[in-house]
Amino acid sequence: MKILSAENIMKRYGEKTVLENVSFHIEQGEVVSIIGPSGTGKSTLLRGLNFLAPPTEGNVYFKGGRLSKQNIDEARRKMVMVFQSFGLFENMDVMRNITIGQTDLLKKSIPEAEDRAREILKTVGLSDHAHHSPKQLSGGQKQRVAIARCLAMEPDIILFDEPTSALDPAMVGEVTAVIRNLAKSGMTMLIVTHEMEFAKNISNRVFFMDERGIYESGTPQEIFDRPQKPKTQAFIFKIKTFGFSVKSRDFDFIAMLNGIDDFCFRYAVDDKKAGQLRLLAEELVLNIVVPRFGACELALSFPESREAYHVSVAYPGEEVDALETGDELSVALVRNTAKNIERAYDGERGVNTLNIDV
Amino acid sequence: MESGAGTQAGGADGACWREIMLKRTCIILFLAVAVTLPFAGIFPVFAADGQRGDKQRDWEDFKGKTTAVMTGSVYDAIAEDIFDASEVLYFANQTDAFNAVKEGKAEIALYDDYETMLAFMGGDYDDMEIISIPLDVVHYEKAVFSTDQPLIDKYDEFLEGIRSDGTLDAMGDRWLYPESSREMPDIDLGGGNGTLTVATSGTRVPYSYVGDDGELAGFEIENATRFAAYLGMDVKFETMEFAGLIPFVLSGKAQIGANWVSITPERAESVIFSKPYYTTGACLVTKKLAAQAESGEEGSGFVAWLKNGIQKNLVQENRWKLIVNGLGVTLTISVSALIAGTILGCFVCFLLVRRTRWARIPVKIYNAIIHGLPMVVLLMVFYYIVFGKSSVSPIFVAIVAFALVQGANIGVILKNAIDTVDTVQIEAARSIGYTAFGAFRRVTLPQAIKVALPGYLNGFVELVKGTAIVGYIAIQDLSRVGDIIRSRTYDAYFPIMFVALVYLAIILIMVAVFKLIIRRVTAGRVTE
Ligand SMILES: Nc1ncnc2c1ncn2[C@@H]1O[C@H](COP(=O)(O)OP(=O)(O)OP(=O)(O)O)[C@@H](O)[C@H]1O
Ligand SMILES: [Mg+2]
Numbered sequence: 001m002k003i004l005s006a007e008n009i010m011k012r013y014g015e016k017t018v019l020e021n022v023s024f025h026i027e028q029g030e031v032v033s034i035i036g037p038s039g040t041g042k043s044t045l046l047r048g049l050n051f052l053a054p055p056t057e058g059n060v061y062f063k064g065g066r067l068s069k070q071n072i073d074e075a076r077r078k079m080v081m082v083f084q085s086f087g088l089f090e091n092m093d094v095m096r097n098i099t100i101g102q103t104d105l106l107k108k109s110i111p112e113a114e115d116r117a118r119e120i121l122k123t124v125g126l127s128d129h130a131h132h133s134p135k136q137l138s139g140g141q142k143q144r145v146a147i148a149r150c151l152a153m154e155p156d157i158i159l160f161d162e163p164t165s166a167l168d169p170a171m172v173g174e175v176t177a178v179i180r181n182l183a184k185s186g187m188t189m190l191i192v193t194h195e196m197e198f199a200k201n202i203s204n205r206v207f208f209m210d211e212r213g214i215y216e217s218g219t220p221q222e223i224f225d226r227p228q229k230p231k232t233q234a235f236i237f238k239i240k241t242f243g244f245s246v247k248s249r250d251f252d253f254i255a256m257l258n259g260i261d262d263f264c265f266r267y268a269v270d271d272k273k274a275g276q277l278r279l280l281a282e283e284l285v286l287n288i289v290v291p292r293f294g295a296c297e298l299a300l301s302f303p304e305s306r307e308a309y310h311v312s313v314a315y316p317g318e319e320v321d322a323l324e325t326g327d328e329l330s331v332a333l334v335r336n337t338a339k340n341i342e343r344a345y346d347g348e349r350g351v352n353t354l355n356i357d358v
Numbered sequence: 359m360e361s362g363a364g365t366q367a368g369g370a371d372g373a374c375w376r377e378i379m380l381k382r383t384c385i386i387l388f389l390a391v392a393v394t395l396p397f398a399g400i401f402p403v404f405a406a407d408g409q410r411g412d413k414q415r416d417w418e419d420f421k422g423k424t425t426a427v428m429t430g431s432v433y434d435a436i437a438e439d440i441f442d443a444s445e446v447l448y449f450a451n452q453t454d455a456f457n458a459v460k461e462g463k464a465e466i467a468l469y470d471d472y473e474t475m476l477a478f479m480g481g482d483y484d485d486m487e488i489i490s491i492p493l494d495v496v497h498y499e500k501a502v503f504s505t506d507q508p509l510i511d512k513y514d515e516f517l518e519g520i521r522s523d524g525t526l527d528a529m530g531d532r533w534l535y536p537e538s539s540r541e542m543p544d545i546d547l548g549g550g551n552g553t554l555t556v557a558t559s560g561t562r563v564p565y566s567y568v569g570d571d572g573e574l575a576g577f578e579i580e581n582a583t584r585f586a587a588y589l590g591m592d593v594k595f596e597t598m599e600f601a602g603l604i605p606f607v608l609s610g611k612a613q614i615g616a617n618w619v620s621i622t623p624e625r626a627e628s629v630i631f632s633k634p635y636y637t638t639g640a641c642l643v644t645k646k647l648a649a650q651a652e653s654g655e656e657g658s659g660f661v662a663w664l665k666n667g668i669q670k671n672l673v674q675e676n677r678w679k680l681i682v683n684g685l686g687v688t689l690t691i692s693v694s695a696l697i698a699g700t701i702l703g704c705f706v707c708f709l710l711v712r713r714t715r716w717a718r719i720p721v722k723i724y725n726a727i728i729h730g731l732p733m734v735v736l737l738m739v740f741y742y743i744v745f746g747k748s749s750v751s752p753i754f755v756a757i758v759a760f761a762l763v764q765g766a767n768i769g770v771i772l773k774n775a776i777d778t779v780d781t782v783q784i785e786a787a788r789s790i791g792y793t794a795f796g797a798f799r800r801v802t803l804p805q806a807i808k809v810a811l812p813g814y815l816n817g818f819v820e821l822v823k824g825t826a827i828v829g830y831i832a833i834q835d836l837s838r839v840g841d842i843i844r845s846r847t848y849d850a851y852f853p854i855m856f857v858a859l860v861y862l863a864i865i866l867i868m869v870a871v872f873k874l875i876i877r878r879v880t881a882g883r884v885t886e
Contacts (some may be wrong), residue, residue, distance in 0.1 A: 052785055077791035089785030091804040101790045101801060144788070153790050 001028045001060075003188055004049065004079070004157055008056035011044050018044045019021075020212040022058070026157070026190065031183045033199035033220075034192045036209035037235060042192040045209070046159045049190070063156065068093040077105055080150035081159040084166050086142040088134040089164030094121070094145050098152045106153065113152070120148045120247055124178050133234045144178055151182075158182070160191040164198075176202075196236075200224045208232045238304035240267050246296045248283060253286055256298070263300065273309055276337050276358050283333050284354070288326035289315045309358040319345040320352060372634035395722045417491045420642055426455040430601030432620045436496055436640060438627035441468070449843060450599055451561050454478065457850040459488060459643055470498075470618075471641035472534070476563060479536065480848035483643070490641040498620035499634030502581070504613055506630070513614070513632045516588045525584070526635060533564045533577040542565060542575050545583050549590020555680040555749075556582040557612035558836075560597035561845035568842050570675045572683060578616040581635075585614075593728070594754070597842075598832035604629055606832065609742045611749070624796040667852035671843050684839030685860060687753065691835065692822045694757045699764025699821075706769025711776060721769065728766040734762070734827050752831045760821060767817050775810035776802055808876075819865055828863075836860060 005027040011019040018041040026032060034042050047053040051072045060067045062075050089097050098253055102113035124144040134142060143163055150158055163179065164172040172243055176198050183202050184187065189227050193199050199206060199220070206223040206233075208216045216223065216232045227233045229247055234241070242263035244256045263276035277300055289296045293315040302309045315322065321343055323331050335341070340357040388632040425443035427433040428451055437443040447464050455467040456477065471490055478488060504510050520526045532538055558566040560574055569575030574595050585592035596612055607615045607629060620638075621631045672678040706724070709717045728736070740759045741752060779802045787797035829838035841859035844850065 050789060052789060073788075073791050073793050076789055081786075081789035083782055083789075085780075085782050087780075087782035089783055089787070089802065091808070101792075104800065105791045121366060149786075150790065159789075246463065258681050 002026070002188075003028045003063060003099065005061040006045075006049065007047055007059040007061065009045070009060070010054045011041070011048055011053070012056045019048065019055070022213045024214060025182075026188060026205070027224075028156075029186045029188055030204045031187075031189045031191065031202055032205045032207060033203040033224075034190065034207045034209060035194070035196070035235070036215070040209045041212065042209050043161050046081065046161050046192060048189065050081055050159060052077055054079070077101075077153050078156045079159065080153050080155040080157075082143070082146050082150055082163050084162040086134075086139070086143055086146045086166070088137075088142055088149075092131050094126065094137070095239055097134070097145055098149050101149065101165055116152060117148070120151050123151075123181070124148045125174070138171060139167045140174040143167065143175045144326075147175075147178055147182075154186075155187040157190065160188050160189060160193070162192050162194065164193065164195055192333060196209065196224065208235065235338070239301050240304070241301040244297070244298045246290055249290060249294055251290070256285065257282070263315050265326060267302075267308075269302075273358065277309060277311060280356060280358070281336055283340050284311070284313045284322075284332040284356075287330040288334070289313055289322050291327075292322065292325065293317055311356045311358065312353055313356075314351050314353045317352065318349055318350070319347070322352070322354065361506055368664075369626065376422040380496055400632075412782075415489060415647075417489050417495075420466050420489070420644060423465035424463075426453050426458040426467040428455055428469070428600060430599075430603070431469075432498060432622050433640065435622070436468055440495065441466075441490075441642075442458075450601075451559075451845050453628060453841075453844045453850060454847060456483060456486070456643060458847075459645065460850070462645075466642045466644045468640060468642050470814060471639045474641050474643060475561070476536070477848050478643075482848045482850065486643050487646050488641050488643050491639060493639045496640045498638050498640070500618050500638065501621050501631040501634045502585075502614055502616045503607065503619060503625070503629040503631045504615070505607060506613060509613060510630045510632050512589065513585060516585050517633055517635060518589075520584065527543070530636075533580070538564070540569070540575065542569070542573070542580060542583075545580070545587050547583070547587050548592050549587070551590040553594050554586040554589060554614065555584070555594045555596060555612040556586075556598050557598065557603050557615040557832075558582070558604045558617045559600050559603065560595075561600075561842050562618060563846055566597075566616070568680060568845055572680050573678070578618055578808060582614065582616040596832045597834060599829060602832065605742060609746050611832075654877075663852075667849060667856075670847050671849055671852045671856065674847075677843055677846075680834075680839045680843060681836070681856070681860065684834055684836040685864070687828075687834060688822065688825050688836040689864070691753060691756050691760060691797040691825045691828060691833075692818070696763055696818055697762035697819060698757065698761035699768055702761060702765025703768025703772055706765055707772035707776065708718075710769060710773040725766045725770070729762055733759075733763065733824055734830055737827060737831055752828070752833045755831060756825065756828045756833055760825065763824075764817060764821060768814060771810050771813040771817065772806065775806040775813075778809050779805045811872070811876045815869065818868065818872070822865055822868065 002025045006022055006024050009022040010017065022045065029108060034045065044053060048055040048152060051060075051069065054069065061318045062079055065071065065075075068076055073260065089162055092100060097113065098117040098120060099110065099113035102108040103110055106113075108116070118127065118130065121130055123199070123345055124147060126141060126148070129137065129141065129145075134145070137145065143166075147158075147163075160179070164175050167175065168266045172195065179189070179191070180202055191199070191202070201220075203220050205217060206220050207214045208223055208227070210231045216227065222228075223232065224236060227236045233239065240263075242259060244259055246256075252342055253354075257278065260278050261274075263269075264277065269277070281298055281300065285296060285298055296313050296315040299314075300310070301312075301313045313322075322332065323341070323343075334356070338356045338358060342355040344349070344355065346353070382616055391755065421440075421442050422444050423441070424438040424445045424447065425441055426449060427437055430449040434446055434448070437446045447455075447458060447646045449458060452467075455464070455469065456474075458464040459467045460483065471488070474488055477483065478486070483661045502510075502625055504513075517526075520529075532543070533540055558574070558578060560566055560568055562576070562578075564576050565578040566574065574597070579595070583593050584593070586784070596606065598606055600617065603615045604625065610871045615629070619625070619634075621634060625631070661826060672681070685694050706721050709721045712718065731739070737756065737759045745755050745758075783801050783805075784797050787801045788794070792800065825835055826837040828835050829841065834842065836857055840853045843853040847853070
């Protein structure tokens with residue numbers, strides 16, 4: 001059963017479009033992780049779903065009904081949210097944090113609400129902290145209370161916005177453990193997170209966000225082991241990249257070489273590999289491609305695992321292999337250094353690309 | 359005895375024989391008093407030459423000195439024109455002016471000769487002497503004033519009557535002499551023609567002062583009351599600083615001013631004076647030569663001083679009742695202004711937290727005006743301009759003015775307090791289904807109150823202290839009552855110190871009460 005759907009959501013802040021045409025469905029009991037680089041609208045998406053920042057355009061359907069400003073307060077009781085920085089009510093103790101929503105909004109009696117609160121506190125492992133003030137709790141404990149406060153509303157879905165990002169690494173485990181238990185109990189959850197292992201283990205589905213929307217989605221295996229699209233790959237494999245554009249024959253090649261040195265230094269590329277990258281770039285760009293084609297795009301990259309280093313040079317024109325017509329000595333140097341060389345041609349844009357592994 | 363001669367000579371060219379006679383009797387009576395009473399020697403000018411070994415000094419020796427006068431009185435003109443004073447110091451009443459001389463802040467003080475003698479009888483100025491100024495140098499004609507010519511005509515008619523039937527003499531006998539009974543006669547009022555509102559100081563013995571059990575008494579009080587009776591009206595007195603009398607009448611808040619006021623050309627330009635009923639002269643006071651040398655002698659022990667002070671300033675004539683009433687007024691104004699200011703402050707805060715500009719601009723303007731004006735000025739603006747012609751009670755005006763100031767302050771305090779509550783808590787409340795108002799009530803407000811309370815409390819303390827200026831608009835609050843007692847007992851220190859203690863006590867009590875509330879509010883929330 002579809003519990004939550006987004007239909008062509010778009011969100012604009014002034015001139016800036018953060019989300020565009022975002023649509024998806026969440027099934028009852030599903031756990032969906034949302035990952036992606038910073039600033040790609042993950043929080044904006046969650047806050048759009050519960051109208052903390054209502055979408056500029058598009059519709060959200062929750063349990064079949066379309067959400068609007070009129071019915072949102074009602075809907076939020078069943079679609080609660082956990083924040084990165086907890087948001088515990090500082091003027092109340094732990095117990096009151098968990099009972100106040102029940103008594104105010106669900107119209108439960110105080111004893112009833114407290115009984116329920118005690119049950120929930122047990123499940124998040126904080127039974128003995130019922131009468132602590134938020135100030136006396138650690139970050140991990142605070143987040144567990146925040147989750148307990150949400151659970152007290154008997155929600156149908158919980159939205160998590162980076163629930164562990166504000167925590168000491170040592171405390172991440174106690175919060176993820178609670179969320180895992182919720183998953184086991186069948187709770188529907190939408191979790192924005194930077195904890196990749198956690199996302200991979202807990203989710204049924206993963207959304208990778210970039211380019212103003214869900215850039216790629218799939219099962220955890222699909223996204224984490226075999227991402228299909230370049231930005232997903234770059235993100236998952238934490239690929240480090242250096243790019244340089246050459247626009248004319250008298251370009252600033254010193255700047256290019258300095259850039260390569262900086263890049264290698266910054267990511268501690270060992271001297272041998274750095275020497276090879278530099279040699280390839282120099283021969284390919286300076287001696288082979290630019291003298292003949294007058295322009296090119298250079299890119300150096302490697303994944304965090306450092307299992308391979310890539311050099312790519314793209315140049316415009318007819319389909320032609322630059323290595324076949326280039327300066328012989330230079331081409332020999334390139335062929336000797338490279339482990340593997342591929343050539344591709346994009347006929348539409350008229351761009352040749354040489355992909356070289358080192 | 360030059361001054362006696364001066365009296366006759368000076369009186370002859372202006373006033374009628376009755377006034378000359380009065381003046382003369384005054385002086386003769388005082389001579390008698392000065393010689394027979396234990397304070398003999400206070401008036402060396404009138405007493406036998408060199409009685410205390412003081413050299414006889416002449417008024418003309420005191421030109422070019424630092425001179426103390428009462429604000430709004432005629433004496434600053436004399437200080438400038440006749441005495442050529444090196445500096446003129448202004449005081450709210452004559453007691454303060456005399457004390458300035460006593461303490462060496464001024465070399466001389468100028469004042470009405472008759473009142474000065476009365477003041478000196480209290481024994482507080484034994485180290486000072488009175489030097490009289492001949493009537494041909496200065497004399498003053500006393501009259502009531504108004505802005506209403508027909509009313510003044512009526513008064514002149516009335517004066518003619520009481521002068522010819524002997525009532526004026528009787529009034530003089532009743533009030534003006536040391537042995538006068540000083541008891542207000544019963545006067546039948548309420549002829550059904552409305553109420554005559556009279557501006558007077560209430561701090562001028564024996565013309566207008568607060569007598570037994572806090573009732574106004576004095577020559578001018580009787581004078582005005584009789585006049586009201588003559589008109590077939592009731593009478594109502596408004597008391598205020600001397601300097602406020604003329605503005606008060608000009609603003610129409612009183613129909614007539616009666617305070618033993620001298621006719622001067624400047625005053626006659628703004629108000630209309632009646633025909634005069636008395637002529638008086640001026641004198642100066644200065645330290646005795648002996649006292650100048652050995653100033654600073656201590657009284658006969660603190661306990662005696664305290665006993666005497668309590669007896670004279672609190673017990674006698676039930677003056678403690680005045681203090682209680684004054685305290686009541688101070689608290690009424692403070693507490694009402696606090697309540698009204700708090701409501702206003704909430705509204706100001708509500709506008710300040712709006713995102714729209716148009717909501718904040720009026721508040722900004724309001725804050726700028728309220729904070730840009732000194733409190734006294736604001737109070738006067740409200741009293742004389744905003745509520746100028748309407749006859750609302752001055753206490754109400756004070757409450758309004760102080761409430762506006764409190765409102766501006768509390769608004770900003772609340773706004774800042776609300777800003778300290780982090781928005782995540784509010785979003786968290788909203789995200790589990792609270793409405794904006796629900797989140798505000800449950801989460802923002804309790805925390806904001808906790809943050810705001812110290813500033814709020816501080817503001818209230820400032821408010822209580824700030825109300826001490828309401829004397830400017832004819833309100834008898836705690837401070838003003840202190841002045842009234844001082845002007846009656848001529849005791850410079852005790853009333854001030856006592857009033858100070860009362861302020862201190864109420865402020866400490868208020869602070870303690872508030873602290874208790876704070877503890878309740880803040881402790882109650884967490885364990886609730
Ligand atoms: N209230 C706002 N006003 C203007 N711009 C905003 C606002 N909120 C977010 N943005 C912009 O929208 C974009 C997406 O922000 P968002 O917080 O959703 O990113 P995110 O994916 O959650 O990033 P992170 O991982 O850092 O939390 C950012 O470029 C941000 O600058
Ligand atoms: Mg975010």
